[in-house]
Amino acid sequence: MSDEQPANHEGWLAALAGELRRHGVDRDLAGHVVAEAATHLRDSGEAPLRVFGPPASYAAAVADSVGAAQPQVYRAAPGPVRLEARGISKRYRRHRVLTGLDLTVRAGEIAAVVGANGSGKSTFLRICAGLASPDRGQVRVHGTIGYCPQSGGTNDFLVPEEHFVLVGAGRGLARDTARSAGRRHAAGLDWDPTGPTQARHLSGGTRQKLNLVLAGLGDPDVLLLDEPYQGFDRGTYLDFWHQLWDWRAAGKAIVVVTHLLNQLDRVDTVLDLSPSRQPVG
Numbered sequence: 001m002s003d004e005q006p007a008n009h010e011g012w013l014a015a016l017a018g019e020l021r022r023h024g025v026d027r028d029l030a031g032h033v034v035a036e037a038a039t040h041l042r043d044s045g046e047a048p049l050r051v052f053g054p055p056a057s058y059a060a061a062v063a064d065s066v067g068a069a070q071p072q073v074y075r076a077a078p079g080p081v082r083l084e085a086r087g088i089s090k091r092y093r094r095h096r097v098l099t100g101l102d103l104t105v106r107a108g109e110i111a112a113v114v115g116a117n118g119s120g121k122s123t124f125l126r127i128c129a130g131l132a133s134p135d136r137g138q139v140r141v142h143g144t145i146g147y148c149p150q151s152g153g154t155n156d157f158l159v160p161e162e163h164f165v166l167v168g169a170g171r172g173l174a175r176d177t178a179r180s181a182g183r184r185h186a187a188g189l190d191w192d193p194t195g196p197t198q199a200r201h202l203s204g205g206t207r208q209k210l211n212l213v214l215a216g217l218g219d220p221d222v223l224l225l226d227e228p229y230q231g232f233d234r235g236t237y238l239d240f241w242h243q244l245w246d247w248r249a250a251g252k253a254i255v256v257v258t259h260l261l262n263q264l265d266r267v268d269t270v271l272d273l274s275p276s277r278q279p280v281g
Contacts, residue, residue, distance in 0.1 A: 008047075008048075009038070009041050009042075009048055012048040012049070012052075012055055013034055013037060013038055013041075013048070015055035015056075016033075016034055016037065016052075016055040016058060016059055017030060017031075017034050018055075019055045019056050019058075019059030019060075020033060020034070020059045020062065020063070022059070023059050023060065023062075023063035024063065025059070025062060025063050032116070032117075032259055033062055033259065035116075035117050036117065036227075036259050037052060037058075039117055040150075040151070040230055043151065044151055044204065046204055050203055050204060051203070051204035051205065051230065051231045052204075052205075052230075052231055053205075053231075053233065057233065061232070061233055061237055064237075064238075077108070078106035078107065078108045078109050078268070079106055079107030079108050079251055080106060080107055080142065081104055081105070081106050081107075081142060082105055082106060082107050082141065082142050082143050082221055082222050082253035083103070083104070083105040083128060083139070083140070083141050083142070083222050083253055083255065084103075084104050084139070084140045084141075084142075085101060085102060085103040085104075085124075085127075085128060085137065085138075085139045086102055086137055086138050086139075087100050087101070087102065087136055087137035087138070088100070088101040088102075088124065088127060088134045088136070088137035088138075088139070089101075089134060089135050089136040089137055090120065090123055090124075090127065090132075090134050090135055091135055097119075097120040097123050098120045098123060098124055098127075098134070098273070100136075100137070101124065101137070101271070101273070103128075103255070103269075103271050105222070105253040105254070105255055105269070106253060107221070107251045107252065107253050108248055108249070108251050108252070108253070109248065109253055109254070109268040109269065110244055110245075110248050110254045110255075110256065110266070110267040110268050110269075111253075111254065111255045111256070111267060111268065111269045111270070111271060112255075112256055112257075112258050112266075112267040112269070112270045112271070113125065113255060113256070113257045113258070113270075113271045113273060114257075114258060114259065114270060114271070114272050114273065114274075115272055115273030115274045116273075116274055119273040119274060120273050121226070121257045121273055122150060122226050122257065124271075124273065125147075125224050125226050125255065125257055127139060128141075128224055128255060129145060129147045129224050130145070131147070141222055142221070143220070143221025143222055143253075144171075144218065144220040144221050144222065145220055145221075145222045145223075145224060146214075146215035146216055146217070146218070146220035146222070146223045146224070147215055147223075147224045147225075147226075148208075148211045148212050148214070148215035148223075148224070148225045148226060148228045149211060149226050150226040150227045150228075150230065150257070151204075151230070153207075153211045153214070154199040154202075154207055154210055154211065154214075155199060156198060156199055156200035157198055157199070157200065158198065158199055159195065159196055159197060159198055159199070160182070160186075160193035160194075160195075160197075160199070160202075160210050160213075161179050161182065161183075161193060161194060163182075163199070163210060163214060164178045164179050164181070164182030164183075164193070164213070164214070164217065165178050165179065167214045167217050167218075168181070168182070168217050168218065171217055171218030171220075172218065173217065173218055178217060181216075181217055181218075182213050182214075182217060185212075185213040185216050185217070185243075186209065186213050188239060188242075188243055188246075189209045189212065189213070189236055189239050189240065189243070190236060190239060191206065191209045191236075193210070193213070203231060204230060204231040205230070205231025205232050205233070205236070206231075207231075208228050208229065208230050208231055208232065209232075209236070211228060212225070212228045212240070212243075215228075216243075216247070220252070221252065221253065222252070222253045222254075222255075223247060223252055223253070223254045223255070224255050225244075225254065225255065225256040225257065226257045227257050227258060227259070228240065228256075229258075241266065244256065248268075
């Protein structure tokens with residue numbers, strides 16, 4: 001828990017809003033980015049500078065990411081269906097979160113899940129990962145899963161390479177193989193995971209790099225990624241998208257929860273969980 005007070009959070013968020021305006025980010029998107037950041041700070045209890053960095057830098061990263069065109073990347077024809085979600089509904093007490101959602105993702109495809117705060121994006125991804133049960137509907141996964149949560153997911157007292165060994169063991173990897181694979185994936189995010197720093201002392205952005213690396217260990221067929229770029233700087237955010245395109249080219253099926261998406265050619269399908277877009281049932 002950070003010792004930075006919520007009042008300081010509000011000052012940082014106000015500065016972020018101003019910087020987004022200065023960079024010409026669309027007003028609705030800017031409001032959504034600020035709201036997402038506020039939710040993350042409230043839920044994590046962390047200091048905004050530790051998670052996102054200075055407001056000007058984070059705003060520049062957002063402006064760059066939504067304005068950057070996707071480079072030409074190799075895209076093979078989609079393969080067999082890897083994930084099928086049919087009629088997914090979920091309610092918490094009297095609050096209906098998801099209503100009759102369908103999603104099909106094939107090998108070699110990226111699906112983006114978008115929507116406002118509280119629209120059920122993370123709940124839907126947890127259901128797809130088998131970490132939560134729907135009230136109605138069914139999810140079928142054809143292959144193995146790698147899952148990256150929005151927060152948490154790491155052991156405070158383990159260093160990154162110990163995470164590689166632990167998760168790798170669960171996926172049938174020998175210790176040296178797991179370490180080597182973890183270092184290779186980390187290098188793609190411009191991160192050196194070696195050293196004695198425990199997860200609890202890593203920045204929010206670095207912990208998300210760790211979570212993303214862990215999701216890719218063992219070469220899973222399906223990758224479920226819940227806003228894994230929280231706290232990434234501009235360069236790492238672009239590295240993240242290049243990693244997704246590489247995974248797609250390798251035949252992975254990818255579902256990514258995002259709020260920074262404005263160019264639909266980055267992905268193959270979009271599931272919008274805004275209330276007006278969900279089926280009524």
